[in-house]
Amino acid sequence: ALDSSVFRETLEQADVAVSITDGKANILYVNPAFTRVTGYSAEDAVGRNQSLISNKTTPRTVYTSLWRKITNGQSWSGRLVNRRRDGTPYLADLTITPVQDASGVTVNYLGMHRDITLLH
């Protein structure tokens, strides 16, 4: 059986930018691929809100529908313009999944994204 260190090491080595947040999108964990894509180390990112990597150009209605879906217990996938630590924007293909406890309450969110700028 897989133990938790194997799960952790798998996330650490995954070639998709992964973040785990609390229920208000405050970052609790980022993997090395997140650092490669965004330029933010775990030290920079943990404790900040996910909006840290927003380019501030995505229409508010996108966020409203995203939050409506994830607070309703469903996954959301879509494309957003993010901004790296060095200021360069990139197109992100993002999936956010609510992580629920045994009683069905959302306690965390899992974010997974890739830079698809070159594919666009």
Ligand code: FAD
């Ligand atoms: P905000 O004030 O955060 O919110 C904009 C609107 O979203 C609000 O008006 C409201 O309708 C809704 N909203 C915000 N927070 C909540 C809440 N706690 N409960 C209910 N509704 C809420 N954004 C990106 O731009 N890029 C990303 O890569 C990205 N990844 C994310 C990954 C995860 C796991 C999660 C949970 C969120 C992610 N977000 C991402 C969304 C991010 O948290 C912000 O909502 C977004 O960046 C807009 O930030 P803001 O400060 O402009 O507006």
